[in-house]
Amino acid sequence: SAVISQKPSRDICQRGTSLTIQCQVDSQVTMMFWYRQQPGQSLTLIATANQGSEATYESGFVIDKFPISRPNLTFSTLTVSNMSPEDSSIYLCSVVAGAIQETQYFGPGTRLLVL
């Protein structure tokens, strides 16, 4: 299994500012992902955080808005840039772990409110 922590757990931000969310895993993992959960909605994949190369973004998400870093196999950051109230969501990182089962594990999430 994998234990994932995220910082901050929650934040309230002003529109136009940026927030960087950190994700730390207790073991080295190859695959790390960032998801967004807007109020009342299910989870949507933002991007795959690739170690040593640029992140791979899903349709509708762009690097300028959601820059991602992945400096090593245990850590990643997601920045939400130039925020607007529509960015108010829970942001979750996840990893795939387990040599055979390839179970996906999620962090506790970062709850963001943009005023």
Added chain:
Amino acid sequence: KQEVTQIPAALSVPEGENLVLNCSFTDSAIYNLQWFRQDPGKGLTSLLLIQSSQREQTSGRLNASLDKSSGRSTLYIAASQPGDSATYLCAPQKGGSTLGRLYFGRGTQLTVWP
């Protein structure tokens, strides 16, 4: 793109009942399927993972079945308890280069009252 539908959207039952939560998905070419629970304002907890070659998987009071060809999975919860109250999400997963990219439905919001 994978579309996931979960029925019912919400379920409210007295404790002790046996429950059935349904999940359907449009692309049956999956590698595995995972069931999660999400408590309000929290992250996701993995409950069960079924490989595409398996028909079912059990963990305690939970049993998940998979019919890959018809694009369906079912989560059975036996003898429900108030602590089971949460939103339950299923997520089929493709393999290869898309491994780890999960597509979620809106889930089933379960309330079990004493």
